[in-house]
Amino acid sequence: MPRHYRRLWPVAPASPAPFLLPALLVVPLLFVLTVACLAEPARVTIDPALTRGPAGAPVTIIEFGDFQCPLCKRTQPVLDQLLKEYRGKVRLVFKNFPLASHPGARPAAEAARCAAARGVFWEYHDLLYLPGTDFSREALIGYAGRLALDREAFAACLDARQFRDEIDADVREGRALGIPGTPTFLINGKPLVGALPIEAFREAIAEALQSGGK
Numbered sequence: 001m002p003r004h005y006r007r008l009w010p011v012a013p014a015s016p017a018p019f020l021l022p023a024l025l026v027v028p029l030l031f032v033l034t035v036a037c038l039a040e041p042a043r044v045t046i047d048p049a050l051t052r053g054p055a056g057a058p059v060t061i062i063e064f065g066d067f068q069c070p071l072c073k074r075t076q077p078v079l080d081q082l083l084k085e086y087r088g089k090v091r092l093v094f095k096n097f098p099l100a101s102h103p104g105a106r107p108a109a110e111a112a113r114c115a116a117a118r119g120v121f122w123e124y125h126d127l128l129y130l131p132g133t134d135f136s137r138e139a140l141i142g143y144a145g146r147l148a149l150d151r152e153a154f155a156a157c158l159d160a161r162q163f164r165d166e167i168d169a170d171v172r173e174g175r176a177l178g179i180p181g182t183p184t185f186l187i188n189g190k191p192l193v194g195a196l197p198i199e200a201f202r203e204a205i206a207e208a209l210q211s212g213g214k
Contacts, residue, residue: 068102104135113163
């Protein structure tokens with residue numbers, strides 16, 4: 001039987017039901033979510049180009065994120081700090097989960113995949129989470145230029161939507177796992193949902209390490 005993890009945290013919902021909208025307007029993005037602990041990390045497709053940390057790390061954090069999600073942006077310093085604190089013990093994996101409510105998220109996800117194909121996913125990822133990010137086509141190509149990528153080749157990749165299928169696969173995988181919104185994390189398969197304080201991650205990582213990284 002799958003365990004369930006139930007907490008009250010801010011999260012950007014994947015598809016808020018109509019009856020939730022008034023409440024979300026009063027208390028934005030703060031509600032109780034129940035998520036089934038469905039998957040071990042090995043059952044989630046992992047692209048090495050979208051990972052940070054050693055492949056053999058005992059703890060894997062899988063993030064289902066959206067580049068236009070302010071709560072995802074808020075969580076990035078927490079993830080950076082965790083990678084420093086648990087150097088060699090934690091691997092971070094990014095999965096694209098662009099929400100329909102964020103029109104810039106899908107183009108940004110495809111652009112980040114174009115960057116990944118050129119070996120600079122994380123550098124591009126970090127640019128997308130800077131304050132005041134512009135998600136227009138011109139800006140997405142401009143970010144590639146800031147990383148010294150060939151702008152014309154990058155534009156061709158973006159315009160051809162070369163990585164549309166990969167984004168679709170991530171979204172399908174997330175839905176199959178019951179991912180409710182962004183950010184959602186699986187820590188060795190155990191879900192944490194929302195813009196969590198670093199202590200919540202430390203607790204989950206400690207538990208994973210105590211159980212032998214399984």
